[in-house]
Amino acid sequence: AQYTIGYLVGSLATGSINRKLAKALARLAPPDLALEEIPIRDLPLYSYDYDADFPPAARTFKQALDAADAVLLVTPEYNRSIPGGLKNAIDWASRPFGHNSFTHKPAAIIGASPGEIRSAIAQQHLRAILAACDCPLMTAPEAYIHFTPGLISDNGDVTDPRCEHFLRRFMQSYGQFVARMAKLRPAKG
Numbered sequence: 001a002q003y004t005i006g007y008l009v010g011s012l013a014t015g016s017i018n019r020k021l022a023k024a025l026a027r028l029a030p031p032d033l034a035l036e037e038i039p040i041r042d043l044p045l046y047s048y049d050y051d052a053d054f055p056p057a058a059r060t061f062k063q064a065l066d067a068a069d070a071v072l073l074v075t076p077e078y079n080r081s082i083p084g085g086l087k088n089a090i091d092w093a094s095r096p097f098g099h100n101s102f103t104h105k106p107a108a109i110i111g112a113s114p115g116e117i118r119s120a121i122a123q124q125h126l127r128a129i130l131a132a133c134d135c136p137l138m139t140a141p142e143a144y145i146h147f148t149p150g151l152i153s154d155n156g157d158v159t160d161p162r163c164e165h166f167l168r169r170f171m172q173s174y175g176q177f178v179a180r181m182a183k184l185r186p187a188k189g
């Protein structure tokens with residue numbers, strides 16, 4: 001694969017529908033994208049007291065983000081926003097000052113919910129947060145997945161062909177966005 005996509009799952013739940021969605025996206029992505037989860041579960045709660053010396057879990061997290069060509073955020077909506085665990089991970093990623101892991105990291109957002117609002121409000125909040133983090137974000141297509149029972153299996157099989165087609169197209173668009181952003185990226189060093 002040409003590009004590694006690190007993905008963050010906003011949910012820590014064992015039966016997370018958003019993790020199922022992430023697995024489906026990994027399977028449906030075009031061959032030039034390799035998706036790998038960057039876990040957020042072991043991060044302590046962020047404080048700038050850590051900025052002088054990040055703990056091992058935060059170092060591992062930031063190294064994984066820095067090594068990825070792009071970052072995909074797959075998130076549920078909790079109380080009309082993103083889950084606290086995901087916000088915490090983003091705060092770690094953005095610091096210490098001057099070492100923001102989101103700078104020049106092409107991102108995309110997707111989320112699933114069993115509710116009719118389909119994570120849309122959380123995704124709007126997440127767009128604002130990532131904009132504050134100077135993160136280049138794919139603006140279209142948007143993807144609000146209405147999760148019905150059995151829509152996606154634990155290992156990422158999508159049972160509805162229309163949903164499968166939509167997710168495949170979403171990942172194709174994201175791959176094109178990542179390639180476009182790679183051309184604009186300043187040389188390292």
Ligand code: FNR
Binds near residue numbers: 011
């Ligand atoms: C929810 N849920 C929810 N759904 C939604 O569409 N809008 C919301 O604001 C909320 N709020 C909310 C708060 C809390 C604390 C929980 C636990 C749940 C329902 C949510 O979409 C559902 O539990 C999904 O299964 C969450 O996705 P994961 O965690 O399974 O990936």
